[in-house]
Amino acid sequence: MSTAWTREMLAGYDWSDVSHVCDVGGGHGHLLCSLLDEHPHLEGIVLERPDVLEEENRLWALEMGVEDRCSYVTGDFFEAVPAADVYHQTYE
Known part of the structure:
Protein backbone atom coordinates (compact mmCIF):
# COMPACT_ATOMS: atom_id res chain seq x y z
CA MET A 1 0.00 0.00 0.00
CA SER A 2 1.52 3.30 -1.02
CA THR A 3 2.03 6.25 1.27
CA ALA A 4 0.08 8.57 -1.06
CA TRP A 5 -2.93 6.23 -1.18
CA THR A 6 -2.98 5.75 2.59
CA ARG A 7 -2.63 9.48 3.25
CA GLU A 8 -5.49 10.14 0.84
CA MET A 9 -7.65 7.71 2.80
CA LEU A 10 -6.71 9.45 6.07
CA ALA A 11 -7.18 13.00 4.73
CA GLY A 12 -10.36 13.63 6.71
CA TYR A 13 -9.22 11.93 9.90
CA ASP A 14 -9.27 14.09 13.02
CA TRP A 15 -5.85 13.68 14.64
CA SER A 16 -6.51 16.18 17.44
CA ASP A 17 -7.11 13.50 20.10
CA VAL A 18 -4.15 11.39 18.99
CA SER A 19 -0.65 11.80 20.34
CA HIS A 20 1.06 8.48 19.51
CA VAL A 21 0.88 6.42 16.31
CA CYS A 22 2.42 2.98 15.80
CA ASP A 23 3.03 1.70 12.27
CA VAL A 24 3.21 -2.07 12.59
CA GLY A 25 5.41 -3.49 9.86
CA GLY A 26 6.12 0.06 8.74
CA GLY A 27 9.33 -0.71 6.89
CA HIS A 28 11.69 2.26 6.87
CA GLY A 29 8.97 4.58 8.14
CA HIS A 30 7.97 6.64 5.10
CA LEU A 31 4.24 6.65 5.88
CA LEU A 32 4.69 7.36 9.59
CA CYS A 33 7.24 10.11 8.97
CA SER A 34 4.89 11.69 6.43
CA LEU A 35 2.15 11.78 9.07
CA LEU A 36 4.55 13.23 11.64
CA ASP A 37 5.63 15.89 9.17
CA GLU A 38 2.01 16.84 8.46
CA HIS A 39 0.91 16.75 12.12
CA PRO A 40 3.62 18.27 14.35
CA HIS A 41 1.89 17.25 17.61
CA LEU A 42 2.20 13.52 16.80
CA GLU A 43 4.89 11.12 17.95
CA GLY A 44 5.34 7.73 16.36
CA ILE A 45 6.90 4.31 16.44
CA VAL A 46 7.74 2.02 13.56
CA LEU A 47 7.62 -1.63 14.66
CA GLU A 48 9.60 -3.74 12.22
CA ARG A 49 11.80 -6.82 11.87
CA PRO A 50 15.45 -6.37 12.90
CA ASP A 51 16.79 -7.12 9.41
CA VAL A 52 14.79 -4.21 7.95
CA LEU A 53 15.90 -1.71 10.58
CA GLU A 54 19.56 -2.69 10.20
CA GLU A 55 19.55 -0.60 7.01
CA GLU A 56 19.90 2.65 8.96
CA ASN A 57 20.72 4.67 5.84
CA ARG A 58 17.20 3.88 4.54
CA LEU A 59 15.27 5.11 7.61
CA TRP A 60 13.12 8.14 6.76
CA ALA A 61 12.99 9.97 10.11
CA LEU A 62 16.29 11.82 9.72
CA GLU A 63 15.69 12.49 6.02
CA MET A 64 12.30 14.08 6.77
CA VAL A 86 -3.62 4.62 16.82
CA TYR A 87 -2.16 1.62 14.99
CA HIS A 88 -1.56 1.19 11.29
CA GLN A 89 -0.78 -2.25 9.87
CA THR A 90 1.27 -2.24 6.70
CA TYR A 91 0.40 -5.05 4.30
CA GLU A 92 2.67 -6.29 1.56
Whole structure:
Protein backbone atom coordinates (compact mmCIF):
# COMPACT_ATOMS: atom_id res chain seq x y z
CA MET A 1 0.00 0.00 0.00
CA SER A 2 1.52 3.30 -1.02
CA THR A 3 2.03 6.25 1.27
CA ALA A 4 0.08 8.57 -1.06
CA TRP A 5 -2.93 6.23 -1.18
CA THR A 6 -2.98 5.75 2.59
CA ARG A 7 -2.63 9.48 3.25
CA GLU A 8 -5.49 10.14 0.84
CA MET A 9 -7.65 7.71 2.80
CA LEU A 10 -6.71 9.45 6.07
CA ALA A 11 -7.18 13.00 4.73
CA GLY A 12 -10.36 13.63 6.71
CA TYR A 13 -9.22 11.93 9.90
CA ASP A 14 -9.27 14.09 13.02
CA TRP A 15 -5.85 13.68 14.64
CA SER A 16 -6.51 16.18 17.44
CA ASP A 17 -7.11 13.50 20.10
CA VAL A 18 -4.15 11.39 18.99
CA SER A 19 -0.65 11.80 20.34
CA HIS A 20 1.06 8.48 19.51
CA VAL A 21 0.88 6.42 16.31
CA CYS A 22 2.42 2.98 15.80
CA ASP A 23 3.03 1.70 12.27
CA VAL A 24 3.21 -2.07 12.59
CA GLY A 25 5.41 -3.49 9.86
CA GLY A 26 6.12 0.06 8.74
CA GLY A 27 9.33 -0.71 6.89
CA HIS A 28 11.69 2.26 6.87
CA GLY A 29 8.97 4.58 8.14
CA HIS A 30 7.97 6.64 5.10
CA LEU A 31 4.24 6.65 5.88
CA LEU A 32 4.69 7.36 9.59
CA CYS A 33 7.24 10.11 8.97
CA SER A 34 4.89 11.69 6.43
CA LEU A 35 2.15 11.78 9.07
CA LEU A 36 4.55 13.23 11.64
CA ASP A 37 5.63 15.89 9.17
CA GLU A 38 2.01 16.84 8.46
CA HIS A 39 0.91 16.75 12.12
CA PRO A 40 3.62 18.27 14.35
CA HIS A 41 1.89 17.25 17.61
CA LEU A 42 2.20 13.52 16.80
CA GLU A 43 4.89 11.12 17.95
CA GLY A 44 5.34 7.73 16.36
CA ILE A 45 6.90 4.31 16.44
CA VAL A 46 7.74 2.02 13.56
CA LEU A 47 7.62 -1.63 14.66
CA GLU A 48 9.60 -3.74 12.22
CA ARG A 49 11.80 -6.82 11.87
CA PRO A 50 15.45 -6.37 12.90
CA ASP A 51 16.79 -7.12 9.41
CA VAL A 52 14.79 -4.21 7.95
CA LEU A 53 15.90 -1.71 10.58
CA GLU A 54 19.56 -2.69 10.20
CA GLU A 55 19.55 -0.60 7.01
CA GLU A 56 19.90 2.65 8.96
CA ASN A 57 20.72 4.67 5.84
CA ARG A 58 17.20 3.88 4.54
CA LEU A 59 15.27 5.11 7.61
CA TRP A 60 13.12 8.14 6.76
CA ALA A 61 12.99 9.97 10.11
CA LEU A 62 16.29 11.82 9.72
CA GLU A 63 15.69 12.49 6.02
CA MET A 64 12.30 14.08 6.77
CA GLY A 65 13.43 15.93 9.91
CA VAL A 66 11.17 14.12 12.38
CA GLU A 67 13.82 12.03 14.15
CA ASP A 68 12.97 13.69 17.47
CA ARG A 69 9.40 12.31 17.28
CA CYS A 70 9.95 8.98 15.52
CA SER A 71 11.30 5.80 17.11
CA TYR A 72 12.17 2.54 15.42
CA VAL A 73 11.56 -0.61 17.44
CA THR A 74 12.40 -4.16 16.46
CA GLY A 75 9.91 -6.81 17.35
CA ASP A 76 7.22 -9.27 16.38
CA PHE A 77 3.64 -8.02 16.43
CA PHE A 78 2.48 -11.54 17.27
CA GLU A 79 4.27 -11.17 20.60
CA ALA A 80 3.78 -7.51 21.56
CA VAL A 81 3.30 -4.03 20.15
CA PRO A 82 4.32 -0.69 21.65
CA ALA A 83 1.66 1.42 23.35
CA ALA A 84 -0.05 3.92 21.02
CA ASP A 85 -3.36 5.70 20.47
CA VAL A 86 -3.62 4.62 16.82
CA TYR A 87 -2.16 1.62 14.99
CA HIS A 88 -1.56 1.19 11.29
CA GLN A 89 -0.78 -2.25 9.87
CA THR A 90 1.27 -2.24 6.70
CA TYR A 91 0.40 -5.05 4.30
CA GLU A 92 2.67 -6.29 1.56
